[in-house]
Amino acid sequence: MVLVNLTRRLAAVAALLSVVAMSGVTSAQEPFGNGFTPTFPGAAASGGEPIELEASFEVAEGMQQGRVHVDATLQEMWHVYSVTQPEGGPSRTVLKLADGSPAKLTGSFVPSRDPKRSVSAQFPGVTIEEHEHEIRWTAPIEFAESVDPSQAKLTIDAVGLTCMTDGSCQPFREELQATMAGTYKLAKPDTSFRDGDYAVQWSASLEPRAARPGDVVKLNLTATPDETFHVYPATIDDADFSTNFVLTRRGALQASLPQPSEPPVTVDTPSGDSTYQKGKVTWTIELTVPKDTTAGAYPLEGYIAYQACTDTSCLLPKALQFSTQLEVGSEVDTAAAPVQFSTAKRGQVMDLIAETSWADEQSKVSAPTVYGAGGDKKYSFVMMLLMGLGAGLILNLMPCVLPVLGLKLMSLTDQAGQDHRSVMLSNLWYSLGVLTVFWALAAAASIFSFGWGEQFTYMEFKLALTFLVFAMALSFLGVWEIPVPGFASGKMSQDLQHSEGAVGAYSKGLFTTVIATPCGGPLLGLVLSLLIGQSAAMIFAVFTAMGIGMSLPFLLIGINPKLVSWLPKPGAWMETLKQLMAFVLLGTVAFFFDMFSADYKLPVFVSLIGVWFGCWLIGQVPNWETLPKRLGSWTAGIASAAAIGFLAFRLLVPGEVIVPWQPYDEAKLAQLRSEGKTVMIDFTASWCATCKWNYHTALNTEETAKMMEELDAVPMLADWSDYNEAIKNKLTELESQSIPLLAIYPGSQPDSPIILRDLVNQQDVLGALETAGPSVDANVATRSLGFQPGF
Numbered sequence: 001m002v003l004v005n006l007t008r009r010l011a012a013v014a015a016l017l018s019v020v021a022m023s024g025v026t027s028a029q030e031p032f033g034n035g036f037t038p039t040f041p042g043a044a045a046s047g048g049e050p051i052e053l054e055a056s057f058e059v060a061e062g063m064q065q066g067r068v069h070v071d072a073t074l075q076e077m078w079h080v081y082s083v084t085q086p087e088g089g090p091s092r093t094v095l096k097l098a099d100g101s102p103a104k105l106t107g108s109f110v111p112s113r114d115p116k117r118s119v120s121a122q123f124p125g126v127t128i129e130e131h132e133h134e135i136r137w138t139a140p141i142e143f144a145e146s147v148d149p150s151q152a153k154l155t156i157d158a159v160g161l162t163c164m165t166d167g168s169c170q171p172f173r174e175e176l177q178a179t180m181a182g183t184y185k186l187a188k189p190d191t192s193f194r195d196g197d198y199a200v201q202w203s204a205s206l207e208p209r210a211a212r213p214g215d216v217v218k219l220n221l222t223a224t225p226d227e228t229f230h231v232y233p234a235t236i237d238d239a240d241f242s243t244n245f246v247l248t249r250r251g252a253l254q255a256s257l258p259q260p261s262e263p264p265v266t267v268d269t270p271s272g273d274s275t276y277q278k279g280k281v282t283w284t285i286e287l288t289v290p291k292d293t294t295a296g297a298y299p300l301e302g303y304i305a306y307q308a309c310t311d312t313s314c315l316l317p318k319a320l321q322f323s324t325q326l327e328v329g330s331e332v333d334t335a336a337a338p339v340q341f342s343t344a345k346r347g348q349v350m351d352l353i354a355e356t357s358w359a360d361e362q363s364k365v366s367a368p369t370v371y372g373a374g375g376d377k378k379y380s381f382v383m384m385l386l387m388g389l390g391a392g393l394i395l396n397l398m399p400c401v402l403p404v405l406g407l408k409l410m411s412l413t414d415q416a417g418q419d420h421r422s423v424m425l426s427n428l429w430y431s432l433g434v435l436t437v438f439w440a441l442a443a444a445a446s447i448f449s450f451g452w453g454e455q456f457t458y459m460e461f462k463l464a465l466t467f468l469v470f471a472m473a474l475s476f477l478g479v480w481e482i483p484v485p486g487f488a489s490g491k492m493s494q495d496l497q498h499s500e501g502a503v504g505a506y507s508k509g510l511f512t513t514v515i516a517t518p519c520g521g522p523l524l525g526l527v528l529s530l531l532i533g534q535s536a537a538m539i540f541a542v543f544t545a546m547g548i549g550m551s552l553p554f555l556l557i558g559i560n561p562k563l564v565s566w567l568p569k570p571g572a573w574m575e576t577l578k579q580l581m582a583f584v585l586l587g588t589v590a591f592f593f594d595m596f597s598a599d600y601k602l603p604v605f606v607s608l609i610g611v612w613f614g615c616w617l618i619g620q621v622p623n624w625e626t627l628p629k630r631l632g633s634w635t636a637g638i639a640s641a642a643a644i645g646f647l648a649f650r651l652l653v654p655g656e657v658i659v660p661w662q663p664y665d666e667a668k669l670a671q672l673r674s675e676g677k678t679v680m681i682d683f684t685a686s687w688c689a690t691c692k693w694n695y696h697t698a699l700n701t702e703e704t705a706k707m708m709e710e711l712d713a714v715p716m717l718a719d720w721s722d723y724n725e726a727i728k729n730k731l732t733e734l735e736s737q738s739i740p741l742l743a744i745y746p747g748s749q750p751d752s753p754i755i756l757r758d759l760v761n762q763q764d765v766l767g768a769l770e771t772a773g774p775s776v777d778a779n780v781a782t783r784s785l786g787f788q789p790g791f
Contacts, residue, residue: 050078050162050170055178057103057141059149060186066149068178070095070109070137070156080162082115082129083108083137084251084294089126091171092294093160095137098175101154102147105139108297108327112136114249126292127252130163154178193341195318199226199308202320202341206300209337210327214291217326219300219339221245221258222282229308229315230276234258234283238354241274241307245283246353249301252293253326255358258283267311276309287326295329303349316676316777319346347660381538384527388542391527392438392549427558429502431551433509438547442540459600465514466592466604467611469585474612476582480619480637513550603648610644613637655696659705664718666726673750676776678713680769683731683741686721690759691740698762699742707766712775713747746772 052073059066072080085092095109115129143149156176163169193202201224211217223231223243235242236257245258261282266275287300300323307317324339379387475481527542548555589608596604614637621633662668664681672679682699684691698704708715718727720739734743734755742756742765754768 049172050075050164051080051172053158053172053174053176055154055156055176056181057149057154057178058182058184059143059180061183063186064143064145064147064149065106065186066103066141066143067138067184068097068103068105068141068154068156069181070158070176072131072135072137074131074133074135074162077165078162079116079130079132079165080135080160082111082131084115084296084298085129086126086292086294088292089120089123089128090163090169091161093137093158095139096157097141098155098157102152103141103143103149103154106142107140108295109137109139110297110299110325112138114251114299117252129252150180152180193320195320195343198318199229199315200224200231200306200318201226202304202322204322204324204339204341206324206326206337206339208332208334210329210331210333211289212330212332213289213293213328215289215332217287217289219285219287219324220282221285221304221322221339222280223277223306224280225308228310230278230310231281231306231308232276233264234260236353236358238350243277243283243307244305244350244353245285245302245358246349246356247285247300247302247358248352248356249299250287251298251300252290253298253300254288254290256286256288257358258285289326289328293328296327298326298328300324300326303344303352305346305349305353314675316775317346319344319349381541384538384542385545387527388545389549389552392546393552395546395550396553424558425502426505427551427554429505430509430554431548433506433511434513434551435509435544435547436506437510437513438543438550439540442543445539445543459596462592462595463604463607466589467607468511469592470589470608470611471615473582473585473589474615476579476585478579478619479612480615481623509551513547599654603645603652606648606652607641607645610641610648613644614639614641655700657700658702659700659708659715661700661715661717664716664727664730666730669716669745672714673745676747676750678711678747678769678772678775679716679745679750680708680713680772681716681718681730681743681745683718683720683727683736683739683743685719685739688720688739694740694742694760698760698765701762703762704765704769707769711747711769711773713769713772714775742768744768744772747775748773 054071055069056071057066057068074080081090081092083093083095097103097105111131112135113131115131118128118130119126120128141154143152154177156178158172158174158176161169161171194200203222203224205220207218207220225231232242234245234257236245238244247255260277261284262277262279264275265278266273268274301321302323303319303321305317305319308315321342321344322339324337326337327333471480527546593601593604616637617640618633618637621629623630661682669679669681682691682695684695707713718724718730720727731737731739731741734741734753736755736757738757740758740760742760744754744756746752746754754772756764756768
């Protein structure tokens with residue numbers, strides 16, 4: 001199966017494997033400790049069905065029309081196919097009213113959101129449409145005149161297929177009983193829209209309202225400005241002084257760019273050339289229905305951000321949402337479908353426009369070209385095993401493995417004087433540790449499509465392994481002693497040091513392999529790519545071959561111990577070498593540290609200090625002391641490290657950004673002030689403790705965000721962590737030589753900022769914002785500033 005996805009449970013299992021590799025409480029008989037055995041979730045959690053279906057219906061007030069809903073809830077990692085799944089692919093979901101129902105369907109079932117679209121090698125040339133988690137299908141219905149809807153019951157036949165991601169599938173067939181859930185007001189179709197008394201009226205139509213696969217339909221959106229006003233040309237990005245379009249829902253339909261009925265004009269204004277649409281303009285978006293489109297209803301939704309201006313001033317920019325529906329079937333209905341409008345928040349619409357691609361991303365996806373993979377070449381089972389063996393052997397030379405292999409080589413030096421049987425058993429235990437990790441990865445690849453090294457994408461695993469390697473380095477430096485034969489390093493544990501034993505050998509095998517997974521090799525990528533789509537038996541066989549390949553040098557030494565005769569005899573030099581290797585492990589910690597994002601680097605660093613302190617506490621009681629004393633030191637050390645780590649991640653990880661801050665920019669501030677925006681600027685720095693207190697307790701809060709939204713205000717963040725001449729000049733202008741400083745520019749009086757200095761509380765900020773008032777029309781701000789706005 002494709003080596004892609006992984007659940008957090010598997011990340012925890014992998015992390016536990018690495019911890020067990022160095023744990024001092026395991027035994028040779030119980031390599032996982034406390035009888036632990038890795039478990040993986042089955043087809044459906046707790047034996048439940050992968051999909052649960054419920055049905056209900058609503059009725060329009062005073063009418064026989066209504067709408068019926070089918071709600072589906074899916075288990076984690078399961079999906080169901082859409083009601084419009086194209087032919088030639090998986091079985092689509094079919095929903096229909098049972099024969100004899102007191103109502104009839106007057107339209108198709110429509111999902112509450114578009115399905116996720118993808119391609120699959122199993123269905124070449126077919127787009128796969130699937131829903132995950134929760135989905136609601138809704139269809140219009142009409143009851144017979146003689147039926148009382150409040151007393152009626154509807155039976156809905158639901159047939160479909162649920163599948164696990166890259167796993168097994170389970171069909172379903174259910175009869176759902178739907179009862180009345182309530183009423184709603186039937187909205188009258190209105191194809192025109194004006195936001196209050198704003199100077200632009202909108203109208204729209206979709207022609208035709210019903211089309212066939214392969215047809216082209218036209219979505220016409222018309223803006224009619226009031227006399228002396230104009231709107232700007234269309235664009236599909238978030239550019240200023242434009243009419244910005246975005247389609248957020250269109251199903252499988254392919255959309256052209258908006259084309260105006262009249263070309264824009266360019267005129268000379270006091271502030272320079274200005275390009276706009278003169279008078280009434282209609283933008284047409286052509287929507288192509290793919291030839292393989294399944295019959296059904298396809299919702300169309302989108303947003304428009306727009307602004308009305310005259311030659312001398314502009315109104316505040318606005319935004320709207322539009323929605324309609326296209327029926328695809330065997331017949332064409334040339335009548336126009338109505339388009340519904342509603343008001344939208346411009347800031348949110350502009351963010352949506354910036355984040356949403358206009359092009360049909362799915363149609364551009366093509367198969368990647370993999371060089372050196374042999375194209376369509378097929379390999380025999382034996383060749384796959386040999387390639388896996390070679391890939392595992394090469395892993396011994398990867399830089400990730402070298403620090404731990406040094407430990408194994410030192411243990412081989414100790415084996416030079418031992419009998420053949422002891423050497424063979426030690427290396428067999430080491431090989432079993434290696435194979436244990438490879439078998440766990442094979443199970444993950446087969447069940448969860450888990451990729452090589454993917455465990456390092458999970459915070460829990462990276463954190464556990466970083467702490468483990470750091471603690472191991474501290475042990476080699478003598479801060480504490482790992483009570484596992486072959487890993488102990490203190491002078492009081494020399495007997496333990498020179499008797500590796502089954503536990504030490506097995507643990508080193510586990511640890512070495514876990515450490516190896518960030519690295520690849522010349523053959524590893526090719527072998528893993530060839531396993532895509534293979535059976536579980538093939539995956540386990542090849543992963544076993546890789547494990548044997550990685551263990552091969554030590555198996556050969558176990559068979560012929562004379563191979564280590566070239567190594568020097570054990571002596572004091574080994575203690576010095578082990579201390580030197582501690583610095584190699586610290587280099588590995590630095591490598592792991594770079595894996596963490598910037599927000600987590602500080603709490604990870606503080607947590608490492610906590611691990612250091614915990615190991616130091618443990619090291620205060622040597623291993624030859626009584627068991628109660630050792631247990632006491634271990635309890636204190638682990639508790640201290642855990643407490644420091646918990647507090648570090650609790651207090652030092654940046655919280656959620658609640659207020660939508662913009663970086664401070666003087667030019668942007670001038671523009672916002674000229675537009676009549678109320679602007680709040682927080683002057684802060686990473687080295688300013690009071691600034692951080694203000695930010696978390698009074699500025700970046702739900703209350704402040706709500707007030708900013710009500711005022712249509714703009715928050716800006718002036719970060720003075722590093723010297724910035726513009727921020728310094730602004731502070732001087734505001735007659736301040738220190739931070740924190742909060743400056744609020746009222747929209748109605750942009751030249752009279754409200755200043756809050758030093759420590760502030762929530763009430764101070766809300767009171768200042770209330771005094772500043774909301775954003776105003778640009779004309780009001782312009783009169784206050786004493787200049788004309790640019791266009």
